[in-house]
Amino acid sequence: MFAQLIMAAEPVVHEAASASVDWSVVWSFIRNVLTVMSLAGGLFFVLAGAVGVIRLPDFYTRLHAAGMTDTLGAELILFGLILQADGWQVIAKLLLVAFFLFVTSPTATHAVAYAAYKAGEKPLLGRWRAPALEDEA
Amino acid sequence: MFRFAIILTLALAATWWVLSGFTKPLLLTLGGISIAIVLLMSARMRILDRETAPYLTLPQTLAYFGWLFVEIIKANVAVVKAVMSPDLEISPTMTKIPISGKSDLAKTMFANSITLTPGTVAVEMAEDYILVHALLSEMSDPADFEEMSDRSAWAVGEDESNG
Helix, strand or coil: CHHHHHHHHHHHHCHHHHCCCCHHHHHHHHHHHHHHHHHHHHHHHHHHHHHHHHHCCCHHHHHHHHHHHHHHHHHHHHHHHHHHCCCHHHHHHHHHHHHHHHHHHHHHHHHHHHHHHHCCCCCCCCCECCCCHHHHC | CHHHHHHHHHHHHHHHHHHHCCCCHHHHHHHHHHHHHHHHHHHHCCCCCCCCCCCCCHHHHHHHHHHHHHHHHHHHHHHHHHHHCCCCCECCEEEEEECCCCCHHHHHHHHHHHHHCCCEEEEEECCCEEEEEECCHHHHCHHHHHHHHHHHHHHCCCCCCCC
């Protein structure tokens, strides 16, 4: 990736002399940077979702943490993949995956939440904070 | 109903074309046969209506998804902050949010948007309200849901006046 940057930047240095910048190299560099950023962001939200599922106290609050993985985590990763895709068809398919995720994941979450509610799972309500470390020891 | 048959045909053909991308006569014929069978089945089931083919309002729906995505990003950041904070201070609440949308499509859109936004989950649907579980009490203010309700009704092409 950095080799690309150097390759892309070098013509800029001599621009006055040669006045030719290979824009396809510049574009692919920008694309790679954006891909790495969105994949890293997606991974961060997936990780945050996993941490939330472990840390939160009850069933319903854990659903919210799982929701982060479904939305921004998955969508950012898909966006990173779209940037790397070649051909309109791959892009269209990835967009379809993103769309189906948008429609199906809340439906699944609602189904699970509704089932738990109907089965009598009582939600934890009111203010709650993590117990201090010495309490658990 | 005839209008929705045409819309459904176009949508199915577009889906087939995007997913396969082949131009071989055999595969195109198979695609045509599949579309015909789907059309016949949905006509027989009498479900050829706006809910089966809600593509007339696609531009609005896409615009709504754009707005919703910004909301999702904001909510994600709020939930990450709450989850990652050392003392994990949360205030789960259950709130009844009134539904203003009339059609099933508008209700589904609204409930799905609530669930899609991290920090709020639609737990139960009733005739005129949705029971919403929120991770933080400040996320469960019914006034905050009004904009989402109006926008989701607009996204499925529901008129404010006649419902």
